[in-house]
Amino acid sequence: MRRTGWPGKARQAETPTRAVGLARLASFVPHAAACARERNRVVPPHDRVSRLSPYLRHRLILEREAIAAVLDAHPRDAVDKFVSEVLWRTYWKGWLELRPRVWEAYLDQLRRDRDGLAGTASARYAEVIAGRSGIACFDAWARELTETGYLHNHARMWFASIWIFTLRLPWTLGAAFFLRHLLDGDPASNTLSWRWVAGLHTRGKHYLARAENIARYTEGRFDPKGELDEQALPLTEPPLDLTPGPLSASIEVDTDLPSGLLLTPEDLAPEASRLSKLRFRGVAGGWDEPVGAGLDLAPAVVDFSRAAIADALARAEAHFAVPSDVLDEGDWLVSAEAWALSLAVRQVVTLETPLGRWRERLEQLDARLARHGIALVRVRRIWDSSLWPGATRGFFPFNEYARRQGRLDGLTRIEPSQPG
Ligand SMILES: Cc1cc2nc3c(=O)[nH]c(=O)nc-3n(C[C@H](O)[C@H](O)[C@H](O)COP(=O)(O)OP(=O)(O)OC[C@H]3O[C@@H](n4cnc5c(N)ncnc54)[C@H](O)[C@@H]3O)c2cc1C
Incomplete structure (x- = not known):
């Protein structure tokens, strides 16, 4: 593989913005096919993998954007492995949502x-x-x-x-x-x-x-011969029902109601979502200290989210042409409620947060807003609505499901300015 710039970039500390994520994706794309062949090699600075995961995880960039970019540049067979890797992320999300x-x-x-x-x-x-x-x-x-x-x-x-x-x-x-x-x-x-x-x-x-x-x-960097238990048996656990349940319904936005847009670090690309054409009175977002404390997050992880939220607020302010507000980290719930009241909105719209602490937070906010007659509307992306229901069994049937009848192609071609 030709080494033009890609390895060095993996080492630099970056400000987590959507622009940086897209640039990282663009510089990975020419190497995607060659990387696929050597992706199991574990030698820092890990230049055979994309290192896109923090950007994908916070949806600074989207799964469909990563898949579309590599498919546009390479024959499908050459990058099939990469496409499957990205689908693993969607699969795990869907699997947990169903259980x-x-x-x-x-x-x-x-x-x-x-x-x-x-x-x-x-x-x-x-x-x-x-x-x-x-x-x-x-x-x-x-x-x-x-x-x-x-x-x-x-x-x-x-x-x-x-x-x-x-x-x-x-x-x-x-x-x-x-x-x-x-x-x-x-x-x-x-x-x-x-x-x-x-x-x-x-x-x-x-x-x-x-x-x-x-x-x-590791190409001989490590050789733990005799140090590992290579005979251990799998773990067991008390019975846990793994039957998939139904997905909760995604609520539609009432476009006639005055609305505010709320951002969480679970999805930070509102302008590349089905919300992109809606009109809002304002946009708000911010880190929430209790969420970080609940997960005992390291300072670098919190800083990443903080910077990513700041970037998303700036982009949303420009895209929707509305003022943005940074919510109080120490009192996120009260601050979000006060922001909604200050805008005199009837609904607060946010992109769906998958299972985890942020979803719990939104459930608490929902109850608070309801006291003022304000609805919290959580909009699920078309990508998730289309693919999560396929995560009923193992990854391989899911992979088939995602690719059946051109489903994946259709989903990757949704333009950023269109719903999705
Ligand atoms: C024990 C364990 C814990 C993990 N915890 C996380 C986690 O908390 N968050 C996380 O994003 N990934 C997790 N992974 C999955 C995977 O290791 C990382 O997504 C991947 O290493 C990220 O590096 P990359 O961006 O260079 O990946 P690449 O190899 O370049 O793959 C491209 C993208 O595909 C997705 N992807 C690749 N492999 C997987 C996978 N096995 N599962 C899910 N998505 C995948 C990621 O979004 C990744 O950015 C975990 C894997 C293991 C075995």
């Missing part, structure tokens, strides 16, 4: 596992997350994660596997450690990937990290 109890069960188990940490187990856990487990590769990844907010997918799989099967720590604590530090930390991709490694997602089928595989894909 919210899996997220609730994770939070309950995490609480119990945190409470259960005592004595030597607690000291061991502290050593492990400080990068002092004694397993060189694992410790290097723990440091890389806390210092950069990123780990290569293969390293995430090895890390989770060693955490669960060699170090014998509760998987929930590992998932929470990832969520604390990853700039792309995401309830669906993270929780479900940890469950998949543990053997809880596809029951009885777990992912065991093997020393030989690590040595091969």
Whole structure:
């Protein structure tokens, strides 16, 4: 692969804006086909993968934009792997949306596992997350994660596997450690990937990290021969109903009512959404300290969201030609309510927040606004409405579902200024 600029960019600290995300995508596109062949190689600065995940996760850029960009530049076969990778994100989101109890069960188990940490187990856990487990590769990844907010997918799989099967720590604590530090930390991709490694997602089928595989894909940088438990059995858990339920209905906006636009860090590209043609009296958004504290987020993760929200507010102000307000971080709910009242709107419109803390926050805001006769209208993207219902079984049927009858092509061709 020709190395023209791409590797260096991966190392620089960037201001998280939509423009930077789109530029990152544009500079990755020419390399997408070559990268696909070597994407499992785990050698910093990870120039065989896109490193687009923090931008995709906050929807500074969209899944459909990433897929359309690579398909426009390459034959489909050459970038099929990349398309599937992006669809994994949509799949995990849809899968969890159809089974919210899996997220609730994770939070309950995490609480119990945190409470259960005592004595030597607690000291061991502290050593492990400080990068002092004694397993060189694992410790290097723990440091890389806390210092950069990123780990290569293969390293995430090895890390989770060693955490669960060699170090014998509760998987929930590992998932929470990832969520604390990853700039792309995401309830669906993270929780479900940890469950998949543990053997809880596809029951009885777990992912065991093997020393030989690590040595091969780190190109000899690490060789943990004899240090890993390569025989461990999958984890089990009390019965949990994994039957998919219905998706909640997406509510439509009443275009005749005076409205305000509310942004959350779950979706920061309103001008490239079905809201783009609507008229608003104002736009607001801001970080919410209790959300960050609830997830124990690292300062770099909070800073990423703060900067991304500021960028989205500036873009929305220009696109919708309305004033923007930054909500109070310490009192987000009260501040959002006061903003809606100050605009004298009848509805507050926001892009759907998937399962997680921000959704809980919106539910609280909904109740507050209702007291004033103001509706909170959560609009789901066409991408999500079309694809999430397909996440009823495993990824491979989902992948088929996404591509059936040109569904994916249709979805990627929705122009930014059109609904979507
Ligand atoms: C234990 C574990 C925890 C994970 N936690 C997260 C998380 O919290 N947030 C997150 O975004 N991803 C998570 N992933 C998935 C994956 O590791 C990252 O999305 C990927 O490494 C991001 O790097 P990239 O942008 O260079 O990916 P690329 O390889 O360039 O892929 C392009 C895009 O496809 C998507 N993608 C690729 N692989 C996956 C995958 N396995 N699952 C979901 N989406 C994928 C991402 O949006 C990514 O940006 C986790 C994986 C594991 C094994």
